[in-house]
Amino acid sequence: MPVFIAGLAGYVAGTILALTLDRLYTGAPLRGPLGFCAHGHTSHAVWAGTAGFLLMRGRCPSGCRLPARLWYLPLLGAAAAVAIALRAVDARHAILLALFSTFLTALVGTDFERHLLPNRLMYPALGLAVALGWAWPGRTWLGSLEGGGLGFLVMLTAFVIFPNFGFGDVKLSALLGLLAGISHTLPALTIGILAGGIGAVFMLATRQAGRKSLMAYGPYLALGAFSGMLLAAAR
Numbered sequence: 001m002p003v004f005i006a007g008l009a010g011y012v013a014g015t016i017l018a019l020t021l022d023r024l025y026t027g028a029p030l031r032g033p034l035g036f037c038a039h040g041h042t043s044h045a046v047w048a049g050t051a052g053f054l055l056m057r058g059r060c061p062s063g064c065r066l067p068a069r070l071w072y073l074p075l076l077g078a079a080a081a082v083a084i085a086l087r088a089v090d091a092r093h094a095i096l097l098a099l100f101s102t103f104l105t106a107l108v109g110t111d112f113e114r115h116l117l118p119n120r121l122m123y124p125a126l127g128l129a130v131a132l133g134w135a136w137p138g139r140t141w142l143g144s145l146e147g148g149g150l151g152f153l154v155m156l157t158a159f160v161i162f163p164n165f166g167f168g169d170v171k172l173s174a175l176l177g178l179l180a181g182i183s184h185t186l187p188a189l190t191i192g193i194l195a196g197g198i199g200a201v202f203m204l205a206t207r208q209a210g211r212k213s214l215m216a217y218g219p220y221l222a223l224g225a226f227s228g229m230l231l232a233a234a235r
Contacts, residue, residue: 002085003082003085003086006081006082006084006085007078007079007081007082007085008078009081010077010078010079010080010081010082010084011049011050011074011075011077011078011081012049012074012077013077013081013102014049014073014074014075014076014077014078014105015047015048015049015050015070015073015074015077017073017077017102017105017106017109018049018067018069018070018073018074018109019046019047019070021069021073021106021109021110024106024120024121025106025110025116025118025120025121043056043060043061046066046070049070049071049073049074050070050071050072050074050075052070053066053070053071054071058071067113068112068113069109069112069113073105073108073109076105076108077105080101080105080226081098081101083226083230084097084098084101087230089137090137092135092137093136093137096132096135096136096229097229097230099128100125100128100129100179100225100229101226101229103121103124103125103175104222104225104226105222106121107121107122107125107172107218107219107222108218108219108222110218111168111216111217111218111219111222112216112219115166115216116168117166117168117169117171117172117218122168122171122172122175125175126171126174126175126178129144129148129175129178129179130144130145130148130178133145133148133178136181136232138232139181139183139232143181143182143183144178144179144181144182145178146177146181146182147176147177147178147179147180147181147182147183147184147185148174148175148177148178149174149177150177150182150185150186151173151174151175151176151177151178151180151185151188151189152170152171152173152174152177154173154185154186154189155169155170155172155173155174155189155221156170164215164217165217166217168218169217169218169221172218172221172222172225173189173221175225176188176189176192176221176224176225176228177228179225179228179229180225180228180229180231180232181228181232183232184228184231184232185228187227187228187231188224188225188227188228188231189221189224190224191223191224191227191228192220192221192222192223192224192225192227193220193224195220195223195224196215196217196220196221199215199219199220200215203215
């Protein structure tokens with residue numbers, strides 16, 4: 001039952017994030033009615049998350065296509081919450097996992113949607129990760145900082161050598177290291193890189209992208225960061 005409740009809470013959190021994500025980083029007003037098309041028409045069904053998206057067949061009442069994040073962010077939120085419920089060592093650890101998972105989920109949405117890892121989300125996440133580096137169980141503050149430095153240097157090297165990486169990926173890798181700690185930074189980066197490779201192959205195979213297409217790499221690094229937090233959560 002606790003795992004089910006956690007999954008439901010994560011689904012609700014992912015739905016709220018999907019509905020309000022634009023307002024967190026685009027400069028859109030924080031208040032006002034929700035709108036996902038030029039006509040300003042939005043059904044209350046969007047508040048049901050993935051279920052509402054499917055009910056509306058991915059389109060608003062005016063026929064405009066709804067953002068894809070309305071179906072996948074609620075599911076990501078539910079999956080993350082279930083993983084946290086199963087892996088968290090104690091209440092403090094669960095709060096840390098939930099806090100940074102929210103940032104990572106938001107970055108998944110922004111990069112998939114606009115190929116952007118916005119500083120308006122990234123810098124607060126980095127600042128909190130540095131400030132709370134001491135709070136992770138079984139890890140020192142120095143270990144968190146060393147992980148952040150390692151993640152930054154590895155991806156900075158990739159940024160210099162390979163043209164498909166952006167500097168937002170470098171900052172996200174620093175966040176990955178801060179969250180995973182020095183002992184788990186390289187495994188977390190490996191998970192992100194492998195996931196990115198699988199995603200690239202899938203997109204090429206399904207002709208959703210060409211060899212020269214730009215790829216949103218942030219979501220896969222976010223997966224690596226989340227995996228790193230869980231790997232570091234030894235009971």
